[in-house]
Amino acid sequence: MLRIITERTEAEAELRRIRDRTSTDQIVHKEATVREVLQRVKAQGDRAVLHYTAEFDQQNLTPEELRVSGSEMDAAYQQVSKELLNAILLAKEQVEAFHRQRVPKSWVQFKEDEVVLGKRYRPVDKAGIYVPGGRAAYPSTVLMNAIPAKVAGVSRIVMVTPPGADKAISPAVLVAAQEAGITEIYRVGGAQAIAALAFGTETIPKVDVITGPGNIYVTLAKKLVYGTVGIDSLAGPSEVLVIADKSANPVHIAADLLAQAEHDPMASAILLTTDSTLAHKVQAEVELQLVDHPRRTLTEKAIAHYGLIVFVESLAIAAELSNEFAPEHLELEVEDPWSTLDLIRHAGAIFLGHSTPEAVGDYLAGPNHTLPTSGAARYASALGVETFMKHSSLIQYSATALHKVAGAIDVLANAEGLPSHADSVRLRVSRRESGQDGNPKSST
Numbered sequence: 001m002l003r004i005i006t007e008r009t010e011a012e013a014e015l016r017r018i019r020d021r022t023s024t025d026q027i028v029h030k031e032a033t034v035r036e037v038l039q040r041v042k043a044q045g046d047r048a049v050l051h052y053t054a055e056f057d058q059q060n061l062t063p064e065e066l067r068v069s070g071s072e073m074d075a076a077y078q079q080v081s082k083e084l085l086n087a088i089l090l091a092k093e094q095v096e097a098f099h100r101q102r103v104p105k106s107w108v109q110f111k112e113d114e115v116v117l118g119k120r121y122r123p124v125d126k127a128g129i130y131v132p133g134g135r136a137a138y139p140s141t142v143l144m145n146a147i148p149a150k151v152a153g154v155s156r157i158v159m160v161t162p163p164g165a166d167k168a169i170s171p172a173v174l175v176a177a178q179e180a181g182i183t184e185i186y187r188v189g190g191a192q193a194i195a196a197l198a199f200g201t202e203t204i205p206k207v208d209v210i211t212g213p214g215n216i217y218v219t220l221a222k223k224l225v226y227g228t229v230g231i232d233s234l235a236g237p238s239e240v241l242v243i244a245d246k247s248a249n250p251v252h253i254a255a256d257l258l259a260q261a262e263h264d265p266m267a268s269a270i271l272l273t274t275d276s277t278l279a280h281k282v283q284a285e286v287e288l289q290l291v292d293h294p295r296r297t298l299t300e301k302a303i304a305h306y307g308l309i310v311f312v313e314s315l316a317i318a319a320e321l322s323n324e325f326a327p328e329h330l331e332l333e334v335e336d337p338w339s340t341l342d343l344i345r346h347a348g349a350i351f352l353g354h355s356t357p358e359a360v361g362d363y364l365a366g367p368n369h370t371l372p373t374s375g376a377a378r379y380a381s382a383l384g385v386e387t388f389m390k391h392s393s394l395i396q397y398s399a400t401a402l403h404k405v406a407g408a409i410d411v412l413a414n415a416e417g418l419p420s421h422a423d424s425v426r427l428r429v430s431r432r433e434s435g436q437d438g439n440p441k442s443s444t
Helices: 008-019 025-044 046-057 070-076 082-100 139-152 171-179 190-199 216-225 250-261 276-290 296-306 315-325 337-341 358-363 399-415 419-434
Strands: 107-111 115-123 126-130 156-161 184-187 209-211 239-244 268-273 307-311 329-333 349-352 389-396
Touching: 008 268, 008 307, 008 315, 025 046, 025 190, 025 216, 046 190, 070 171, 082 139, 082 171, 126 139, 126 190, 139 156, 139 171, 156 190, 190 209, 190 216, 239 250, 239 315, 250 268, 250 276, 250 296, 250 329, 250 358, 268 276, 268 296, 268 315, 276 296, 276 307, 296 307, 329 337, 329 358, 337 349, 349 358, 399 419
Parallel strands: 126 156, 126 209, 156 184, 239 268, 239 329, 268 307, 329 349
Antiparallel strands: 107 115, 115 389
């Protein structure tokens, strides 16, 4: 049952516990396992990937079976309903339209004395998309990761996803991938998939950036390969925090909390409310909606360990607690959500008003659903086009402009004990002052 807390100090302690739930000794043990997987895949390539796929996923693949065939991808369209295909197409349209507005533009600025400064954006060459499997199929995750990469201009996008029963990949996932422009898909998951993307194997190419959520082994693998490749974030278990006042509907809020809890036994679902009656109604409604829930076992576990209702005296206090937690998803189920928004500093995605459940953002509103978790919204943002791009600074000085700043550069370079830095400017300025056209003569 969802606990109700009324004392602020206790609430703060519980919110910290939930936020930091992946920082345990168990994680250290798992990290040792992941390091072993990474090292073995780096050294042995496909052989190690196949070994761990057999060990962890109980699927015995040949090297030829690693890549999903064109015929399997074509057949996927015959295995999804027309309604599902139409939903995928609608989501694709919405997500693509949003991300096309977010493409950073290169720029150049011409300043006085012929100084030119700018920033030049370019996509990475290859991106790796991880799509989780296991408990469910996630075509929405395919779209949310692949579409920004495509919009960014990445020329080669590689997708990995763990095989299900009989080595199969979800038809919905395969259809979503093709609609998003991905044709290179490998049936491998877990830490071995991240290792393959980071280091490359005989079959799976090394990429520049890896994105997409996964279980704790996937997250730890991404953490450990960061630096060899770029990553989007270290996504932990999913979480929602709802701020609600007396205008909120307890039935709706209960459904929203369960919608997050059903993801994973470690998912968190939190309600902060200024209305004690609402708190008790939501508590009862959650129990009622759990009775016939298809994913009751894991959902109940999440609610029991990482679910919470906190009664607060004001929306300002609710906002303070929320900012400290920095939730992945924040719902403002209040009478005036835009005024409450002014109090919010940290959240991955914010859903405003009674008609905007978090599920809208999960599937097709447009903004990305790959978001910072475990308090990372204090400093991180949603996955986007920028994740698949990098920028180079552009700098050009004329001889006149260099002459004006030469003295300051000389002072700074010598203060840092770097005489050749100073010489690289001084020699150019000296040549200009002497009228020499060629390279200056050596002083030795």
